Amino acid sequence: MRRWVSGLLLLCAILPALAGGRLARADEIDDAIAGFAGNFAEVEQAIGALAATDDAVAPKILEALADGRLRIGPDHSLYIEDAKGALVEARTGAAADPPGKLKPVKVNNRVRRAVEAAMGQLTLLSPDPGQRMNAADTLFRSPDPGRLPALEQALAEETDARVKALLEQARAAILLMVPETPDADKIAAVETLAARGDQAARVLLGTAAEKSSGEIAAAANAALKSIDRELAFWSGVQSVYYGLSLGSVLLLAAIGLAITFGVMGVINMAHGEMVMLGAYTTFVVQDLIRNAAPGLFDYSLLIALPLAFLVAGAAGVAIERGIIRFLYGRPLETLLATFGLSLVLQQAVRSVFGPSNREVGNPSWMSGAVDVGGLVLTYNRLWIIVFSMMVFALLILLLRKTALGLQMRAVTQNRRMAASMGIRTDAVDSLTFGLGSGVAGVAGVALSQIENVSPNLGQSYIIDSFMVVVFGGVGNLWGTLVGAVSLGIANKLLEPVAGAVLGKIAVLILLVLFIQRRPRGLFPIKGRAVET
Amino acid sequence: MISARLGLYGSLLVAAVPLALTIAVGLLSLLPADSALHVPGYVVTLLGKYLAYALLALSVDLVWGYVGILSLGHGAFFALGGYAMGMYLMRQIGTRGVYGDPVLPDFMVFLNWQELPWYWYGFDHFAFAALMIVLVPGALAFVFGYLAFRSRVSGVYLSIITQALTFALMLAFFRNDMGFGGNNGLTDFKDLLGANLQAGSTKAGLLIATGAFLSFFFLVCRHLTQSRFGKVLIAIRDAESRTRFLGYRVERYKLLVFTFSAMMAGIGGALYVPQIGIINPSEFEPANSIEAVIWVAVGGRGTLVGSMVGAVIVNFAKTVLTGTxxxxxxxxxxxxxxxxxxxxxRGIVGLFTGLRTWRSQPAKVRKQLTGRALEAGE
Known part of the structure; x- marks a missing residue:
């Protein structure tokens, strides 16, 4: 019984206090709401005041305002229209029957920005760290000195290190904006922003450097320079990565060409079409898998790889047996005949599959990207780099460690001598051509992951592949590797400076000049056979 | 070679064919439309196109058939000549363009250019444009050839670099800020030397001019290849090292012929543009240059006559087939x-002259007849 009484007494003591608290806040909210009836400046103030109450209705009202669903009645009370057009009283959330005609609360850009900032502040204290991070980020991007106290409070309560860092950056952004901040704090803020080091921080520091003078300006300028260095470094690294990726694609496309040209002295203008055949093989394999066994989709590339090798390789052997065999000793004629063949193959594919692009999907393990420092590495390009290196290593092994490789090297160096030693050079030719074409087919599988699969796929790479072969020299796979990677990187490094097209032209001109110094490429074969 | 077998009178006869044909077609096209002998306008344009291509083929044959340089970039010289002519024609439009700017061509007004780029100066004079039609392709061929031949780039290497050359030019001309009309190129021409390009008489005149240039250059090429100079060229084609060891400056011969041939191609392009009415960067496409090589191969490489025949036949077939x-x-x-x-x-010409003898020869001689020239390239 005593407990009951004391409990009641306690309740009586607490209730007025609770009610008082609520009442005070309720007043604030009512005041804020009243502000929405005024002009844009008053609305902006009201938004800030509403956000400062931290009440649960605030975000609802602000959201409605941002969406243009907030209505105001003749008695200055607010209503929210939901998606279906039903009205609720903003303050209580109860279904409303407004006393007179409602007007929408007008919004301009300043108001919209204020809403955004206020929303950011409201979520600063959300229990979800993700939301807090978003809020801190919003605040960083549109810093508002008015919310510094709320930010400081959030900062004091924050436990998550990542959110805390973001909050500190947002605080630094605000501190830099306010003229009254003590110099020491400003310099500390500059340092915080410099540590962030991205484009957004650069913009903030830029305005700070312009507006202030003396020590702070100097600190901001130094920070700007360090950020610029950092950004330039990362964009350089990113270019190199793109270059590596392009280089590995070129390597895949050119290595088969280098083998056939090295061994047989024959330029296969239809080489690009072998790449295209490989890409279309991938398309067909994926199409079959989609219809027959969708579960195997992630393995489609692994299935397509050997098939593409076989399809393109068989086509290569057929070309060698059917056309090139009759044209030995006449490399220019071979060039023309294989060009004709490339036209026929393109048109054939166009007739069968249609002229438009065919879609080849990325398996799950090839989509997505990973961030490393300031880099974005996409998985498909990463895999292609790895894959091209694997193909390269396999070919080196084949050339160095197998009987076929030995024979191929012998024929490359001196065809007549090799024939005299009992090597069946015509068989070696066929197999070489098949191998070169098969590798091109495998390149097509890789290319299908980053390019549109169309009948013109091969053409877009063929001239670059020739350049790689000319640059790297024939008969030496390392030359092809160096040629492909350096051409790829040179292209991508020149691109930001000169633009894509001019960069490409510059590379071509450099190549023509390079040939002046080394007419037989970077790594020419030494020996008398080449001189004839 | 075939031209040699033709003899002087035979060659003159061959040279007379394009001229006579174009004069005949040109005059017949001027007859009233209801006349039985009237030749419709599109035939005049088509024939003019074929003969401009024939001039390109002739220039390819001169370097490929007689010096063994397989250029896969001759289309670039053709297109450069065409652009030079196109620039002159653009300047002749004057205030009749869509925007009516007296100086700037329409596309520059469209791109908000304020003044004419320096390299457009002078193109309002026909004489200057005519000079550029031969000088620009010639200079490019000279610089390129000098670099390539000096370092003894030959065979397929040279072919590939020439292909890269035309590819690079294509990319460059596709750019708007090059000042050559970008993707759309130069078009909407109004008149040439004061004559309206749409008029039948202008078309006939252009056709006859094309025929005359073709005849003239055929005779020049024939003279070049029949002379002592031509013998050296053939020697270079068949055994370059041997010719060098005999004391001939192989590079100079090659460079001279390559440059001359580029100029011929440029004139071909300049004749082509006013008849077709447009020049755009797709003329630089590597495939076009290779196509020109196949005209020569079809007609008969190293015969001069064959290249012209091949260009006309293949292009006629193209017109018919792409239509049907x-x-x-x-x-x-x-x-x-x-x-x-x-x-x-040996192409079509080879079929006519040598098929029977070729068939009856033993294998060794056969090989000499067919592929001898190219062994040097290996």
Whole structure:
């Protein structure tokens, strides 16, 4: 019984206090709401005041305002229209029957920005760290000195290190904006922003450097320079990565060409079409898998790889047996005949599959990207780099460690001598051509992951592949590797400076000049056979 | 060679054909439309196009058939000549363009350019433009050839670099800020030397001019190849090292012929543009240059006559086939490449002159007849 009484007494003591608290806040909210009836400046103030109450209705009202669903009645009370057009009283959330005609609360850009900032502040204290991070980020991007106290409070309560860092950056952004901040704090803020080091921080520091003078300006300028260095470094690294990726694609496309040209002295203008055949093989394999066994989709590339090798390789052997065999000793004629063949193959594919692009999907393990420092590495390009290196290593092994490789090297160096030693050079030719074409087919599988699969796929790479072969020299796979990677990187490094097209032209001109110094490429074969 | 067998009178006769043909067609096209002998305007344009291509083929044959330089970039010289003519024609439009700017061509007004780029100066004078039509392709060929021949780039290497050359130019001309009209190129021409390009008489005149240039250059090429100079060229083609060891400056011969041939191609392009009415960067496409090579191969390489015949026949077939069965044209063209290199190494002209003798020869001589020239390139 005593407990009951004391409990009641306690309740009586607490209730007025609770009610008082609520009442005070309720007043604030009512005041804020009243502000929405005024002009844009008053609305902006009201938004800030509403956000400062931290009440649960605030975000609802602000959201409605941002969406243009907030209505105001003749008695200055607010209503929210939901998606279906039903009205609720903003303050209580109860279904409303407004006393007179409602007007929408007008919004301009300043108001919209204020809403955004206020929303950011409201979520600063959300229990979800993700939301807090978003809020801190919003605040960083549109810093508002008015919310510094709320930010400081959030900062004091924050436990998550990542959110805390973001909050500190947002605080630094605000501190830099306010003229009254003590110099020491400003310099500390500059340092915080410099540590962030991205484009957004650069913009903030830029305005700070312009507006202030003396020590702070100097600190901001130094920070700007360090950020610029950092950004330039990362964009350089990113270019190199793109270059590596392009280089590995070129390597895949050119290595088969280098083998056939090295061994047989024959330029296969239809080489690009072998790449295209490989890409279309991938398309067909994926199409079959989609219809027959969708579960195997992630393995489609692994299935397509050997098939593409076989399809393109068989086509290569057929070309060698059917056309090139009759044209030995006449490399220019071979060039023309294989060009004709490339036209026929393109048109054939166009007739069968249609002229438009065919879609080849990325398996799950090839989509997505990973961030490393300031880099974005996409998985498909990463895999292609790895894959091209694997193909390269396999070919080196084949050339160095197998009987076929030995024979191929012998024929490359001196065809007549090799024939005299009992090597069946015509068989070696066929197999070489098949191998070169098969590798091109495998390149097509890789290319299908980053390019549109169309009948013109091969053409877009063929001239670059020739350049790689000319640059790297024939008969030496390392030359092809160096040629492909350096051409790829040179292209991508020149691109930001000169633009894509001019960069490409510059590379071509450099190549023509390079040939002046080394007419037989970077790594020419030494020996008398080449001189004839 | 074939031209040699033709003899002087035969060559003059051959040279007379394009001129006579164009004069006949040109005059007949001027007859009233209801006349039985009237030739419609599109035939005049088509024939003019074929003959401009024939001039390009002739220039390719001069370097490929007689010096063994397989240029896969001759289309670039053709297009450069065409652009030089196009620039003159653009300046002649004057205030009749869509924007009516007295100085700037329409596309520059459209791109908000304020003044004419310096390299457009002078193109309002025909004499200057005519000079550029030969000088620009000639200078490019000279610089390129000097670099290439000096370092003894030959065979397929040279072919590939020439292909890269025309590819690079294509990319460059596609850019708007090059000042050559970008993607759309130069078009909407109004008149040439004061004569309206749409008028039948202008078209006939252009056709006859094309025929005359073709005849003239055929005779020049024939003279070049028949002379002592020509013998050296053939020697270079068949055994370059040997010729060098005999004391001839092989590079200079090659450079001279290559440059001259580029100028011829440039004139071909300049004749082509006013008749077709447009020049755009797709003329630089590497495939066009290779196509020009196949005209020569079809007609008969190293015969001069054959190149002209081949250009006309292949292009006629293209006109007919792309009109009736557009699907199969690439099959035919591609098949032509393969068939001609495999089975008709001396082309159509070779068929006429040498088929029977070639058949009856023992294998050793046969090989000499067909592929001898090219062994040097290996």
């Amino acid at each position: 069965f557009p699907e199969i044209w690439l099959f035919v063209l591609g098949g032509l490449f393969i068939f001609v290199t495999l089975f008709m190494p």
